[in-house]
Amino acid sequence: MTVVEQVTTPTESGRPGTIGTSPVRPDGIAKVQGSFEFSSDLSADGCLWGATLRSPHPYARIVSIDVSAAWKIDGVETVITAADVPGSINYGLIAHDQPVFASEFVRYVGEPVAAVAGDHPETCRRALEAIVVSYEVLEPLLDPERAIDGSHAAIHPDGNLIRHQRIVCGDTSIVGDVVVEGTYEIGMQDQAFLGLEAALAVPDPGGKGVELHVATQWLHEDRAQIAACLDLPVESVRLVLGGVGGAFGAREDISLQVHTCLLALRLGRPVRIAYSRAESFLGHVHRHPATIWMRHHATADGEIVKIESRMVFDGGAYASTSSAVLINAVTHTQGPYRCANAVVDGYAVRTNHLPCGAMRGFGVVQACFAHESQMDKLASACGLDPVAIRLRNAMRTGDALITGQLVLNVAPVERCILDTAAIPLPDTPIGGLPMADGAVDVMRLPGGAGRTADRGDIVRGVGWGVAIKNLMYSEGFDDYSTARCRLADGVVTLKFATSEVGQGFVTIAPQIARTILGVDDVRLDRIDTQVGSAGSTSASRQTWMSGGAVDAACRTVRERFFEHIARAHDLDPLRLAVDGTDVVDTVSGWRITVAEASAGIVIDETVEYRHPATEDLDENGQGNCHTAFAFVAHRAVVDVDPELGLVKVVQIATAQDVGRALNPLSVLGQIEGGIAQGLGLAVMEEIIQIDGVIRNGNFTDYLLPTFLDMPDVVATLIEEPDPHAPLGAKGVGEPPCISSTPAVVAAIRDALRQVDGIGKPLDRIPVRPSDICL
């Protein structure tokens, strides 16, 4: 069982459904009854199916494409290729370097080459088989180092180096009393949302516009990219959020959006595309595989004096958000620890692997595995335990990052560590308590039902991970969110374009409105592009940004509402306040219900919320590039079978800096879900490519943690409201999946050290059984 311990309880009214309570999701009943409409459930009268032809080669020149046989298949309505893209052939989140369809070259296995529309998925499948593409296969670029050293010819007009960023900070000549170093590898992780990519495009009569229903993280950014490719004004492309079955970064880039719209516009009929799981592995970006070398210098008693690092991130064939991921990685080199001197070189490179981009943790996951592995090495070299070395270096509010930026947020790193340490270790022995018949419960041993081990084969280890994560967008990006609030007859209606991907913004937005405006009945308008952008549901930013926008819109409405009441009742609006579901005059005590006071009026306000501007990094990696930071600690208890290399995580304890838990149950859901993804990266999740070809693009071989892999999570929410956050609340989505990974790996190392006094380096994730036992 999970225990949530609220260390600080914010003062709030506690009225059901307001901030600080945990009302149920408004879409909950529909979701448990199977009636919630996911994007894959959408259809329309006369709707056709679309499907995509993809490259079988990691790198090849397209000699010719013959679609004539596909056209002849009964039920095929159209076939399109790059030649049929009316606008920009390229799209991309940062650089526009990725073609809607490959025309000259294919640069990864799975790159779209053509699309068809037909009366049935089977028709489409046959049509794809009938398209003949002649390729001249080229030598792929698969070694990221060759992208850096220039020994492979450019595979893209933009070159093979996506970005190089150096950070030089302080006195780089300092040498520590103690020096530890290591090279760490991080495998390619898939977001593996369950709701596969799906969209429905409905063309306007006359073909001058299109409405696209799609599961995405950022409606407006999609719209801008789609409109450019379709050569339509953005107003003519309307996006509606289709029900989103998870995202985790994989829906930040365009996948099927342009293809679906193109087919629909060409045919003047609705078209839907729905990916299979195998196609999904090819159709979205992944977490960057990375190689990170780090060298920590410290005093004899464990104070970090300098960090050197070199990071190489394999971005795959197209840039996506690689340059931003890289910046996150290099700027988080030090982790949540003070460090005055540093030299870091980071490279994001292009190869003929699957494109990589956003995934929960966004570059910090990779850096954290390296710095936390280093902290344990440093502890060992200095004769300290893992907690002591971290406490000794723990960052505080006001400390400087190696970029020169001061951490001005609440920075309770020490408290994260201490509160995590205070959580009791599991009190059950290895394998749990004996069952009724006295036997050990095999499901609680590594190997589970496989009965690979007996209790005596197992060793228990404990490991730590602590993380800092930036929140919101960085490097000068104009980051804002828009919300509209309408108060009429005691009912509030909210409108925003914030993608609900499962995280629960649809729950907390009404909580904010109930708290600010004293109403109980809050309705949500459709999530679409008929209101300003909300930015992406990513970077742990929506509670802060869209929460801030909803808060600001509600406050603006409340101001006008008070003015209205003041006029009607001859009061001073500045003396009015919301108390529960009443408006009160704070001086006289006069009160009126919100319902009565708002009868017959309509107040409607739309507000954009922005966070303070950030800066680009200079050539030495200096600058206030980030907006805000959150912190977390994880302690993993893991049972290990050293001889077979199998692992069962027994408990994850965590204390997370959440600022303020607007909805504690949702926060816990983010913590547990994020930890599951961190655990997955630690011990099982990796996309395997051999010679540029994915070998495990399915759920039989890409393994996700199951009920039997996830341990009990014991969480402490550290609530120290952040004065910079509009509601005091920090984003909570990413931190759980960042330091949980190194904590699990450290626990495995700890167990193995107990076996022979030496252990194994385990400098690569996911840790494979053979890494443990061979």
Add this chain to the structure above:
Amino acid sequence: MTDEAMGHDSDHYVLHVNGDEREVVDSWLGESLLDVLRDRLGLLGAKGACEQGECGSCSVMVDEILVCSCLVMAASAVGQAIVTIEGIAAPGSPSDVQAAFVDAGAVQCGFCTPGLIMATHDLLERVPAPTETQIREELAGNVCRCTGYGRIIDAVQQVAVSRRGGVS
């Protein structure tokens, strides 16, 4: 031999779904029950996420046995009683399991949820008082990517307790 044993055309047959007889026409041989439910019978509650029986999102009951509908050839299910998520409870009147999932925070994106509801009903029918390990083993065929499972276990335990009259 029964009439069914004689065989039927793979493109025209009747399925018994949620107590109704549903005609299936123009189906192709080999079409999965999941695809027939969703694309031909308009029952969209079962979700497809892996096509390999590795995620449980498409779970349905066939003759009171929990199966992945993506691995059932639809035309082979003639004459069997099929129950989908739509057959669990009337719209707006959730079952105890459904209500507990909502209340306990066991739902985030919700894509795995219909399958988990089916599996939980099946579990609690067979094992009214499961241990936590039993819950984990019996639901291990249902993958959730959002929740980390903690709130789901909580929901299942809540139902088990309340069905026993609140005695844990």
Add this chain to the structure above:
Amino acid sequence: MAVHLPDTVSAAVDRLAAEPSATVLAGGTDLMVEVNDGHRRPDASVVVVNRIPELRSWRHDPQTATVTIGAAVSYREMLDGPLATMVPALAQAARTVGSPQIRNAGTLGGNLGTCSPAGDGLPVLSALDAVVELASSAGRRSVSVGDFMVGVKRTALEPGELIVSVALPVVDGWQGYAKVGVRNAMVIAIASACVVIDRSHQRVAVALGSVGPTILRCPDAEDHLAGAIDWSTFDIAPRDLDRFAELVSAASRPITDHRSSADYRRHAVGVLAKRLARRASSSEAAA
């Protein structure tokens, strides 16, 4: 194109005789994966065999100490009850098959028909020298499971033949199964092993999964362990357990693929066999 739902073996094999290209469907857990992937398209008719009472049932003959399990009995039905008591290794293997949903649908006949080296039930059948009964319109024949499994996904099944049942001896002595996967549930074996200690005949049988083109027996390891066991106390010296593990590893012929390396598989299967033998020793000694 038609779907046939015969309720007798003879009706099924008559249909297969009439349509040799017909696809046999039992639990669907292998076939439908291939169909969904587009790797296989049943283009003639399908013969559904999981409504044939003979295939759906099992029987125990105490005279011959034999259990005969119908080809369409699901793994769920092997998990507990009398079958689990008589063939505990099979129950242990069944518990590792996929998920509850897969165990509800998957069958031993399907495991044999697919004949993947990773088939969870197959090492048990091999270690127990099971006999597979096949039927065709020409009659019935029995084949030892060793002869039935020819290679990777290749069997001795002839066109028009149907797997009817598997006959297993009820062995006097300890038996167990173990399987390594990278996840604690719902995982394909990267190495598996079944060890059977036949107390009456003072024999040992060991069968390995996922470490060769098909299930492997290890005669050298079997002979070594049979010779090393003290059959009165069931003690096995530690060095004999280690030697047993070495001989098992040596008998394996694993490959490297995306699931694991050959080196790990070779190592792991030896460890599994050793641990099973250790379990047998302590369990038999206690009994």
